[in-house]
Amino acid sequence: MRNWISALALGASLGTVHAANLDQQQAKALAQEAYVFAYATAEHDKVLSAIAAKLPFNRLYSEARLLGPQDTKVVSPNNDTFYSRALLDLRSEPVVLDVPAVQGRYYSFQLVDMRTDNLDYIGTRATGDQAGRYLIAGPDWQGEVPSGFSGVIRSPSRLVFLLGRTEVKGEADQKDAAQVLMGYALQPLSKVSGGATPEPLAPLQLPAYTDTKQGPAQALFSTFNALAPLHQWTAAEQKKLARFAAIGVKPGVAFQAPADLDEAIAQGAEAGREQVRAASSQLSVEQQGWFPSPSNVGKYGDDDLTRGAVAWRYIYANDAAEALYPMALHDTRGQILDGQHAYRLHFPAGQLPPVNAFWSLTLYDGKTQLLAANPVQRYALGDRSPGLQYDADGGLTLILQADAPKAAPQGNWLPTPQGPFNLLLRLYLPKGGALDGSYQLPTITRIES
Template sequence: MAREAVLHTLPLYEMARMRAATCPRRDAAGRFAGDGPASTLRWVNQITHTRELLGPRHRQVVTPNNDTLYTNAWLDLSRGPLLLEVPDSLGRYYVLGLLDFYTNPFGYIGTRTTGAGPGRFLLHAPGWQGRVPDGARAIACPTDAVWMIGRLLAEGEADLPAVHAFQDGIRLSRADGQPAAFAFDVAMRPDERPGEARRFAEVVNRALRDYPPDAQEAPLVARFAQVGIGAGCEAGALGEAQLAELAAALQAVLAELDVPAEAALGGGWSLPVAIRATFGAQTLQRAQVARNYIGALGIEEAMYVIAERDGDGVPLDGRQAYVLDFPAGGLPQVGAFWSLTLYDKRDCMLVENPLQRYSLGDRSPGLRHEADGGLRLHLSAVPPADPACRGNWLPAPTGPFYVVLRLYIPAAAHLDNHFAYPPLRRVEVGQ
């Protein structure tokens, strides 16, 4: 029961931690939400933007992409609905993904779903009834708290000013047009990791009180009260035996989630996020995604095809060298773009390297294709010996790593699992 409770509520802990890490301390006028650095007050209903492509020094989100700028907001709908206005993207690919507090990617605003033109959207809490402003589209949200995490495609550094202008046109207000931001106690430090049992219970019990599970899950969650997890449970009242059980379950679950995923797609590849709008009863997958890939979108918008092992089933390690051969006519099929990004397995972050190259894909300048149209990518800590191959080299750490093949608006061949993903093949170092 303790293991089941931890698996089910770990995503709530991770969402609370991400809210603490990504909610701004200052509002648009520069005012601090709290009275000092130790304060856990943050601004909700306040949009923030990254203005540069992410690199190794950006450490707020695990497994970040290096293809888009992020636009971020934590929405609190408990005081009423919010009006989101988006300008014309002028053909640029973008998506504003909406996640409820249980990490379900329940909605999207963007190129694929609402088009590239301007739009107005009214986001409201469960059960809300009222008038939708003229010209706005209503979006019902499953929980009062929603993480809006946007990806806006950037075609390199020269394209950033145009992306910034698009970001600046995204506006959030109350339904009556008044400012929506207010100070909110996230009750966590951004660097808190799930480790101590009583603290884990404190965080997830608050989340269960603030954001109750839906009617289908409520009976399941109610059973967790016997191990001290539930909306009516107080972490401070946990006995020593309960704490010991919860601590053991927490450590076992965290260790389980660190084991490389099964290569269900063949060739060392897996698809850890294989949902559309909700995880439903897939509790283990929800916990795996929350632990390692939180903020991931559903597969119709983006697929994250991951390799932690080579084609022989051996974990990837940068002290070895690998090639990835896409055959002629066998490149990824997408409606927006694809990219291959490499991460250090030890912290799920991008890898520092002198080239400042963190991904390769269909928009990478200088890629060399084979004579027949195929594409060979090189992955290792040591560059390929042939200088002509170094434009196709993705630097790795001198230790364990994994790669993510991102497919934005994947074609049917990927959605239907008919695409043949080539294996990562080990070669001589320096080859």
């Protein structure tokens, strides 16, 4: 319990910069900076609080179904894998993840800390296709690792989001993929080792999620303050938090803006939100309508703007070595993709996405970043789609439009909503050409009626 109390006390010790030393412009600028710094952690709470409301901590939940438009907790979800999820409360002891041998099928467990940085991976790329046992420990644990473990993962966060993905190779494969899920197991270390069970700590109470994209922007600071004690901040981050304390952004303390600076802080937070929103549409240099994945996704360091922009647009993106996510917002003429028009997306012969696992193209509503409902319940197309017809030269042409095309293969049609939409091209276990940027992304051309 001592470590938990010291973490909560961090907020008080950081309050060394006083609001009296700030004028209105300085307070506004500081609030904008603090918003960008805090955004990803606060947006992370959307999933944390939703899972905690339904599932005990340290309980692995695997769902043998593909996500659809009804799933609204995570922006830009995939429609390619079964998901597994758990919230790991590492305050009192580590947890142990057991995985079976998974051969001939991609799988991964991504571990996300409170800053939305990715920790080490467990899965096809990172640990191979053999069965294994992995210890996951928080910053406060100082014990000895027992024998018999395949690996140890240390986290700077006391609460870790465990996100598993298990490949589904089409409708007929769902039963076999579901069997793989049965082999995953999560247990506390004391149960695995037969050691003494630690004294129970007070249950974690996560703040209710407040929509970061609507309402007063400074409400985000309340969420951040409540979550911040769950992370062990670096020395550089603590220096930032020491400055933010002057405007009420303090770990473990209820957010309260100084009365004489309240309006300036509110304006600064709004400016920060707009900065994050704008950056989410400019995550890299656009290439023929596509924005390649930022090179530092999942390992952001002090690049808080990219961290926040990714959280806004497609939170929980994998490291580049695990998956790439080129995003398209525009056609080749620079016009916003909109379901009022029809489009042709073309992969030339020899230019299908270079991957060691699989690839898919997923379409999202441009306003919500969620899967767009459509009559044929088709949300993605990819190398496992059974009805694709390839061009005579080996290339591939997909049709994007609201209504079924009359002069194109129905299996090559990806339905669009009536309004704006965007695309994510997922490349799981990308090969060198995708990683070094030499792979040419497909063209998206508006079809003139």
